[in-house]
Every structure is written in C-alpha cells, then in structure tokens.
Amino acid sequence: MANRFSIKHQPGFTAIAATCFIVLYLPIVVLVIYAFNAATSTSEWGGFSLKWFQSAWQNTQVIDATLRSFQIGATAAVFSTIFATMAALATTRTASYPGLTFKYAAINQPLMVPEIVTGVALLIFFSRIKIFTGYSGLGYLIAAHTAFCIPFAYLPIRARLENMDLTLERAAADLYATPWRTFRRITLPLLWPGILAGLMLAFVISLDDVVITEFVKSGGQDTLPTYMLGQIRRGITPEINAISTVFLLLSVAIVTLFFFISRKHD
C-alpha cells in the first residue's frame, strides 16, 4: 500500500537519479584518472605514472599555497565557530521578538549577498586600511574568511541547540549550578557535536573559496584554489589533476573524520 506512493516507485525516478549521479561524479572520476597520466597534455592518455604527484610535491609554490590555505582555514574556522556559537546561543536562548528575524538575516548575510559583491566591498575597504596602517599580512584574508564562514558554522550549532532539552539546563540550575557552570557542564558538552560540525564545515568552506580570496589577497598570498586558477589560465597540465586529487582525498578524510567524531559523541 504505502509502497505504491513511495517516491522509489515513481516511474523514471531511478533513471533520473542515475543520470544525476553520473553528471556529478563522472567528471571527478575522469579528473582523478588523468592525474595518473604520463602525458603532458590532459587530452591524451600516455600511460600510468605518478610523476605529476611528484612534481606537485616538489613545487614550492604548491606547498606554500597549501600551507597558507590550511593556516587561513584553521584560523578562520576557529574564530567563525566561536562567533557562531555565541550567535546561536544568543538567538535560541531568548523568546522570539520582532528584531530576531532581522538578526538571523544579518548572521546569514554571506549566504545571500553575491560573493563577488562582498569581494569588491572588502577589496575597497581593506585597501583603505592597508594605506592607513601599512599592514599587508594574512590578517585580511583571515578576517574575510572568518566573516563568510560564520553562517556555515552557525547552522549546525543552532540546529543542535534547538533540539536541546531546556529542562536539562533548568535541572542543573536546580542542582545549584551557577549559569556559567551550567554552560560548562551541561550546555557545552551537549553542544559539542554541533560545534565540531560547524568547525569542519567552516574549514572546508574556507579551503574552497576562490572569489573573495581573489579580491582580498595581496601579491604572494595565493591559496591553493587561487594558485590552481592561475595555473589553469596558463594552460592545464596533469599536475593540476594531481593537486585536485589530493585536495579531494583531504576533504573526504576530513568529512569522514568528523562523521566518526560526531557519532562517538551521540
């Protein structure tokens, strides 16, 4: 009975699903395969080889860009998760009031404003500050990444908070825990899986960013994605495929790691 109306049994559904999967994953599979291509061009197959991985590994520009990506990503993830946690606590631990919707919108602004607009705005804003202070380090990139990572860190934390039973905090207060100790001993431990999810998500989003980074970075501040973009403009070699493949493996590893950590906490 119920099966008749299940989406699995709608005609053509399987075919559509299969097509989507192929469209999504085939290019990635091709990309990974060509990373092992011995030829110099990406359009012909010259036999199996690991030489592009070796060449990427020895390319100091690649190594620098990767380290920079990780440095920016880790710092931005930590800061944005701290801000997101505070924002989530502030927006879920109060009764609903007229200005609340506006606050949600403000927190989620980076999801709604086109990245290119944010990029241009930050370029202009930061260039003023650069002139004023003379500082031109990684701080600008970290600040920009922190800002646009906040909504991504915020969403899983808020979801977790909304599902949390408020009587637990009340019970702690009833058992002589001050508000701070209630937070430390009850709220935070129960929120932890959400915070970890936010942290991972923010890190991955930062790692992946091109548009805003492209506008904000100063000379010699390429992250891995902007470096790759620059290389592609000069012509594609399978080295890009090799870097992408490593990048892909890293992302999968992070997501898997997160999955196991959050399962352990539940």
Place this chain on the structure above:
Amino acid sequence: MPDKPDRNAIEVVKVSKIFGSGEGQVAALDTVSVSIRENEFFTLLGPSGCGKTTLLRLIAGFDFPTAGEILLYGQDIAPLPPFKRPVNTVFQSYALFPHMTVAENIGFGLEMLGKPKAEIKARVDAMLKLVKMEALSARRTSQISGGQQQRVALARALAPQPKVLLLDEPLSALDYKLRKEMQIELKRLQHETGITFIFVTHDQEEALTMSDRIAVMSSGKILQVGSPRDIYDRPSERFVADFIGESNFLKAEVVGVSAGRATVKLSSGTEIPASLPEGLVPKGKVTIVVRPEHAQLSAASPSASLSGTVENIVYLGTDTHFHLRLADGEPFIVRRQNSRGTGDGIVQGGKVGIVIGGDAAQVLKD
C-alpha cells in the same frame, strides 16, 4: 515525626501569576495562599492546566510571581535565583543529563555545592542504595529503563538533602504496575529522609493514597486544603466533590444551623442533618453531597430519607452499585459492599428507600 508539628516549610502568600498581556492574558495562578508544613507529604491535585506546574516553578525559582510572596521557613525567597534555593525538583521528563553516568547525575548537586570528593562518593553510594540502583551506577542514563530513570531522578534530587522536594507528576510516564510500586516507594523515601515533599498529580486516587494533605486546585485557584479524609468526606465545593470520587448531589433547603451543623429539608420533605464547610453560614437553597457508600438502602417506607426506583444494578465483585431514580427525577447511586449470601430482594424496577445517616451529608459552598 516532626518535633514542631506546626512549623511551615513553605508559605505561599497571595501569589498570582499572569502570563501574556492584553487579550491573550492567562491567570495561571489567582491569589493563591497555602502553607506547607515541615516534613509533610503535600499534594497539589487538579486537572491539567489548573496551575500546578506554575506553582512548583515559582517555588523552584524558574519563574517569578506577578504578585504575592513565597516564604521558605519564614524567609522571602524572591531574591534567590534557582541555584541558591535549597529546594530540588524531580522533573516530569526526569531531565537526566545524558552525557553523565547514573552516579555522576546523582552526585551533580553535591559537586556544585562544592562538597569534598569523599563525601560526595559516600552520599552517592547511600542514595544508590536508597533507590536500589547500586548495580547500575556506571551506566549511562540512556541505557536504563523508564522506571530506573525515575529512581535516578529521585536520588539526584534527594542527594543534596533539600529542605523541600518538588515532584511534578513524576509517575505519569510509568505504566500502571510500576506506578503503584513507585507510590509506595515514594512514601517510604519521604518517611526515611524526613524531607518535605510537594507532589503534583492529576490522579485523585494517587493523591488520596499518598498524601498527608491535599490542595485541590482548579483554574488557578486552591479550592480546598485538607487531609485525604477531609477532602473526600467533607468536600467544600461541587468541583472538589466531583473531581474526587463519586458523588450524589441533592437540592435542599436550610431550615436551621447550630453548632457548625445544619438541618436541611430534602425534596421529599424529610429533614436530615448535614455538616458544613468551615466558615460557611448557609441559608435558603443549597446543594448537598452524599457519597454513594455513605447512604443505605431500605425497604420503601416513610422513615427513609428519600425513595426511588431501581434503574440498574451493577455487580462489581467487592461491591454493588445501585443506580436509582428519585421521585423528583434526579439520579442517585448507592454503593454497598457485598457479603456472601445476600439475597435481599432488591430488583431492577423495584421501589426502595434511601437512608442518609447522621454524618453522611455535606453542604456545599456553591
């Protein structure tokens, strides 16, 4: 037994709690006053939505009264936040901390009070023993049954030895058999710890069997406070009589009042004595209440208080219910305990007399 039997643990003085404002305003509590004595098992009884939880929340400090004050051993507790009130709560949902073990849950309050480790351990062990949960102390709270969670919630709230323990319908989630067991268990715990219990329930049977005193609530007001016997035998208002046990309501007219008792004339013209709620001087038309087991059947004769026709006889093993129709058309139920070999000739459709004894009738306030 309390050494000073009249000492009040909690005094609720003219407390009101109003939620919302304007049109959607709800008076969850309406000028409620009640005193709860030290060491007693006090029950707030009333239908869902009458304000029981609200009153507990005000005592625990999770919310503040709109008006009035709450005294704990004579001291106004309004300025104390929940974590400074020597009062603990057993929540309806238990609210056990899911990331802690049974023992950690029970020790939480003592830990927050800054007790030394050794003392915490000793008390947790004693509590585990008290609620018979020694074997499961290292379990996560998600790995124990509902009845066991209930025990842990109790132990956790009792461990810091509060001055007053608040219990919000703690047994409502349990099945019938477990509920009966826990009722006895709760009485035992209250007796052994000597802590004042304020127990909330909407189950009149539970209230009658467990309480030293009961406050019957309706729509944010306390209607009557008294021992289970008082409440059952001498309900002061129709709502109380209706909510607790079965009742026969009769129209009557007051013909005389003396020494706290009235003489009332029934519709049949018979005059019977009736007791009065405290402070009531009735006159004119009143309603009286007679419990079904407080009236007797007799042969239809002029000496009976009332007479009626037997409409239905329901045999229930331990007793029999006679559903009667009075001469004025009102229904009346008489309950009689069965003994062996009673064939008394009362049959469906027959005429019978109803005898309402000297202490069976009670005048109601409304």
